[in-house]
Amino acid sequence: MTLWLIGGTQESVALARALIPHQIPCLVTVTTDTARSLYPIAPTLQIWVGSLNPATIQSFIHEQSIHCILDASHPFAVEISQLAITTAQRHQIPYLRYERPEIQPSEPSNPSRSADAHGGSPLPTPDSRSADAHGESPLPTPHDLTGHRVLLTLGYRFLHHFQPWHDRATLFARILPSTTALEAALAAGFTPDRLIALRPPISAPLEKALWQQWQISTVITKASGTAGGEDIKRQVAQDLGIRLIVIDRPAITYPQQTSRIATAVDFCLQNFPPARDSTP
Structure with a gap:
């Protein structure tokens, strides 16, 4: 019997490390070879x-003898989460979602509503239609980007939604350093001088320097939590007086979920009782 850990996130690496001492047979699924190198080497x-x-x-479920599912995928990876939930229900497999904590906007200033560096009116924050339960609905592009220098830190899958704005705004995008991301960005109309390929985490000083270098007036990002650098972007936006538009997480109903590593490990232990040592 095997635990299926849906990976690709910092939290999934932490969970994998936490499970190793318990000798639970664990299969981590990731989508790139680069992600493979993030995980420790262990017999289990x-x-x-x-x-x-x-x-x-x-x-996959039958060949890998999946007995339990721990979903630690990215908050916006809706397709794999929905697939795992449906599969768990169909085969009566225990399922737990590890959801990274959300960041609450600081008070009294809300960066997603802040005035921009030029004193303009704030843009409305896109609603949850930014990604539906299937991850298919188009991102509702903000209606007032005209004339702005906009940095997109949304991931390459969202960039094509902004292609119509290239002739009305100056768009920049930060993407992961991968061939897939670069090809998608170029196909979405971004020229090499408007792209930066950089793997997180990104420090606040570097974040601030990039925004200043490109004279950014609006940043659009996802509610990806501290692990995704959302807290740093909120702080830098406040420091520089730049509008930050945060795309809400997709609304998914998880059968059960937690934001605590210890709870996730306990869930796995409940479904994989430790082998008893038969040594006299």
């Missing part, structure tokens, strides 16, 4: 690289 830990979909999930 396997890394599976690839993508799963409704056509392949059944064979």
Whole structure:
């Protein structure tokens, strides 16, 4: 029997490390070879690289002898979470979502509503339609980007929604240093001088320097929590007086969830009782 840990996040690496001492057979799924190198090497830990979909999930569950699912995927990775939930319900497999804590805007100033560096009116924050339960609905582009220098830190999958704005605003995008991300950004109309490929975490001084270098007046990001650098972006936006638009997390109903590593480990232990030592 195997635990399926849906990975690709900093939290999933921490969970994998926490599970190793308990000798629970664990299969971590990631989508890139780069992500594989983030996980420790251990006899009880396997890394599976690839993508799963409704056509392949059944064979995956049976071939890997999946007995329990711990979903530590990114908050915006709605497709794999929905697939895991449906599969768990169909096969009566225990499922737990590890959800990284959300960041609450500081008071009294809300960076997502702050005036921009030029004293302009704030942009409305996009609502939860930014990504529906299937991750398919188009991002509702803010209606007042005209004339602004905009930095997008949304991930390459969202960039094509902003393609119509290239002739009305100066758009920049920060992406991961991968061939897939670069190809998607170029296909979305971004020229090399408007792109920066950088892997998080990004410190506050570097974040501030990048925004100042490009003379950014609006930043659009996702509610990805502290692990995604959301807290740093909020602070830098306040320091520089730059509008920060935060895309809400998709609304997903998880059967059960936690934001505590210890609770997630306990869940796994409940479903994988430790082997008894038979040594006299």
